[in-house]
Amino acid sequence: MTLDAPGFADPVMEAQSCFRAVLDAMAHPGSLPVIACVLAAPPLDQATAAVLLTLADAATPVWLAGETASAWDWLAFHSGAPRAASIGGAGFICATEMPNLDLLEAGSDAAPETAATLILQVPALEGGPPLILYGPGLEAPTRFAPQGLPEDFVKQWSANHRLFPRGIDLILCCGEQLCGLPRSLRIGAA
Amino acid sequence: MAYVAVKGGERAIDAAHDWLARARRGDRSLPEIGTAQIASQLGRAVDRVMAEGSCYDPDLAALAIKQAQGDLIEAAFLLRAYRTTLPRFAHSEPVETDAMLLRRRISAIYKDLPGGQVLGPTYDYTHRLLDFALAAESLEVTPLPLAAASSEDTPRVTALLDQEGLIEPSGVSTEAEPGDLTRDALAFPAERDVRLQSLARGDEGFLLALGYSTQRGYGNNHPFVGEIRVGEVAVELVPPELGFPITIGTITLTECEMVNQFSGSKTEPPQFTRGYGLCFGHSERRAMGMALVDRAMRAEELGENATAPAQDIEFVLSHCDNIEATGFVEHLKLPHYVDFQSELETIRRMRATATAATAATVATETEA
């Protein structure tokens, strides 16, 4: 990992198009919008790197968990985002293995918007154990089968959803695609 | 009149702007006013626009005043909208008003004191008689030879009180970054740093009126002007590559320290309390209003009953910004006919219901 790894080639337009992909993903859970820009920040996938550059800056402490920590120099150089003191103090957490959701900042009832967003890079957004998504953004319950989620994901998510309006928002990334799972969703095993 | 769908909004706007430009220029047989003249001869207006526009730049403030035909709130708005697009390169060090190059310094609580009473350029003792000589053009004012800036030590009046322990310590200095309501939404309860920031750019008339209300008993402070200072201070910043402060310029500030009614308890001996005002440029009215309202908003902190408008932090901060206030008051000029139409339908229906009910009652009474 060196600082030669580029950020957005066109910071204004690429940040805008990536943001619209993230907004699409959060507004239409289960849809899998594609990131249109080219970033090289291994071990981060295109989508993971793009979400970080789109949303993180000097105002948002970030936590890079596990192997993603090797992208620190790249992220700090291109975004100016500070390192969070702990995983619980981060606005954005990036990981390839899902940390226990109850370790993350879930906000308060009066200010639930202060909760963390978890950017989780997974091996695939299909072919995994099937889940059913219910809730805002969905016209009808929708099937979704990502790989790489922990075995107790449905249980952890139910606990997260019960906190509503507090709770963690999740963005799954794989390759150039992403999927938004806002805290307002109920998720069951299919 | 036949109904014509309101087309041509674009043409109307262009025509309005054209008319406005002509009105701004005024009588073309007279010379156009220059921004340098405004900056140099309408200094108090420039100061107010810099304070409420939250941007210290006399030339831009003068331009805004010219562009706004002297409407100072409109000018402050122009300056604010420009300010918000500027990148932030660095933060300055806190300015040292102790080291102010004084133009004016007065205290109302001691007859004389180290550093003395310096009247400076004040309207205070002018007789408010229109000076018709000023109406004559090219009136030359003979410049007075300027006295050398006083090198005499001018301690703060509050420091003199503090030596005896008669006044509460000034605000606690912390390492924490001060809040900034130009970056973050105002949240309540608001701390004193954000309150002072809000007042420093608040509407002068609003600060004046609220300060006045405290004097008339709506949250009495028992204020004394401990000290007012007007003058120049250096603005310093520490470039990371140097690691020590360098001066990047000087700005004119007005500072007011009010000495207010004392508080105390069984364990704490009584002490005077403080109200603080600081603003861009020369505006004692603004600094004093600010100091009165600052002290009033400390009511709860000092264990007083907060009952008056000036003591209600949320009320004061939510309404002191004249850019917000003028926008929202004036937005009533925008079309509201969709809402008004739904009110029309509702009131017609309610009147019909009421009329029917009355008729029914009359009918019943007639039968009986």
Place this chain on the structure above:
Amino acid sequence: MSGYNFAYLDEQTKRMIRRAILKAVAIPGHQVPFGGREMPLPYGWGTGGIQVTAAILGPSDVLKVIDQGADDTTNAVSIRRFFARTAGIETTTHTADASVIQTRHRIPETPLRADQIIVYQVPLPEPLAKLEQSRAETRQMHALAEYGLMHVKLYEDIARYGHISISYDYPVMVNGRYLMSPSPIPAFDTPKMHRMAALQLFGAGREKRIYAIPPHTDVKPLDFDDHPFRLTRAPQACGLCGARDSYLDEVVMDDRGGRLFVCSDTDYCAGRQSMRQDEDAAA
């Protein structure tokens, strides 16, 4: 426009607003505070909507701006020009052709699609503001979902007038959790919010709040079983296109009580008028 960034706002401000929008989408109906900036248009004239639009807008977007349902009202013209000037994007008056619609006081009559976003300009985002002035207090009420005050107000209305007297900005419950101001749209438009296919974003510039309703989300006007929500509309048909299903403006024709009722949604009305002309031509 030289000297300013694409869509006026600097990138740091856009990121801050974008983060607020994403949280707003994740918590439907919750007012997210944001560091609203001074805009070159006055507060109360759409600065919140403009900031939201500026943060989402890209070069491939097609923007429609309406005020009171019309594309040609002066403030709609002014805001549309602002974006044409600062972002160089394409604008339209056709609801169906727009990818982003910024609106004040109306929802278009033409149903919106999943690939569209509607941005509302909001003057007073706090639905409880008229009942409780302190935002510190109302924030707690939202935290606890304690909305008894609003029910009492509606009940008092019924006791006094026989029915609920609110005719616009009718308070709604979003996703069964948050009481929300739909902005001052007429009650006629409120049902269009329920399970709308498009994403709905709300921006309040002066009050520095952003909130959202994701697509297909439940939006229920607050009411009572025996006094259900009623929408108001002038009973006439549009004098220009004959529509009986659209919201109408009342135009004063003379000082003897003459009135003309016409669609407030000028695009909808123009579309119906040209369809009629086509039919007449075909016949």
